[in-house]
Amino acid sequence: MKRLTISTLLAVTLLSGCSSTDEIVPDIPPSELYATAQQALQKGSWITAIERLETLDSRYPFGAYSEQVQLDLIYAYYKNDDLALAEATIDRFNRLNPAHEKADWVLYMRGLTNMAQDRSFLHDLFNIDRHDRDPEPSRRAFRDFKRLLERYPNSLYASDAKARMVFLKNRLADYELAAADYYIRREAWVAAINRAQQLQRHYPDTQAARQSLALMETAYQELGLQQPLEHTRELMALNPQ
Template sequence: MKRWAGAAALGLLAACGSTVKDDPNSQASLDKLYVEAKEELSTGAYERAIKLLERVEGRAAGTVMAQQAMLEMAWAQHRSGEKAQALSTLDRFIKLHPSSAGLDYALYLKGLVNFNEDLGFFGRFAGQDISERDQQASRDALQAFRELVERFPQSRYSEDSRIRIDFITNMLARHEVHVARYYYQRGAYVAAASRAQTAVTDYQYAPATEEALHLLAQSYEQLKLTALRDDALRVLRKSYPSSQYLPGNEPPARSWWQFWRS
């Protein structure tokens, strides 16, 4: 009887130990779930990783682990092509954790999602100038990268963000010039002047500003606004003294395929 009682007691203790160890609400269980999610991420199983990270975030709410799970979830969504979901997760992170140590990475990833979305589209249409498509994603990326650089100038992501800012700025300036040229060639001189002015004002240090000033002067010439035309030419001459767009010089020749695309 004593032997049976002892065995029963040992069995009860073992059962209790097993219950604690396998408790789905325990920290050990949560850690195991997180490790599993990381393993799925490392193998590229993003959909499975996202589901696991959602569970981690829910169970670890209010902790640093939950923040990390959100960031890794956004990365997985981005890698699996779920742009809208990735941006939604990042916006939620930024709103819920404005003082998080991972905020700079959240801003960087937000910029990257929009930046890569544009490049991905460009890659599917070989030969099309990326500046010729709608640029809202680029503007959103620029805003995120600028906020990162301004708020976290010493962040490990700031240097790369500055490079991307320059690239996007030049691309957006080219886009405005492309649209201004389109309007000018079709006789919509007011619209052409407006888009050229946007390029000059918003992206004054971009290379495309030279042609923007040229289009601005041409548009004002067509509209008989000689004073404004002269102002545009004065700025063009001062900023680009050797410009081929100045009166007396022919603008750079365009290739046959550029005329075809116009």
């Protein structure tokens, strides 16, 4: 059997992810249209659900279902990996409903959407660990979850947000560690020390912070700085990896 190439896998995935019927959504009452959208959501038929919900949103933008349609669209876009559309719908919903009773859920979904942007299809497919890729989406997600806990400490989503913040903190710390290691390999000793200190300052309770001490030890040794070298070794003894 022929081996699948990466380009073939990408093509298959893009086709399956973007496949949609050319069916025209029937002109039926909004209650029936909403019911079919809900059925599609419950079945996990995200593309069908999105078609129905978008039709409702365009045909009846100020109807009885308008707010819930937008909330459902946020969820369906997220599940279908249409992350830019999910983010745009979140922005629109917040603009139109600044004090909505489900504002905590919308903020939680913003965190999930940003978090999902910090992944790659190929990385997931081949289980590739790339801590050195730009973590800006993770930074935004961390801020979203932090804001959720500050504004809505009793939210149903607070517990999950806390757990995700731990994961994100480690993700961001690993990125800083990768940057410090890069400077070590380039023999940029001062830059490596600065990056390691930044990591230890912002993410002190992570494994990456402990690992960065070894990089600092190398840099101080190369620079011939005896006093900070001894201090770093003391810290390494107190914080074994």
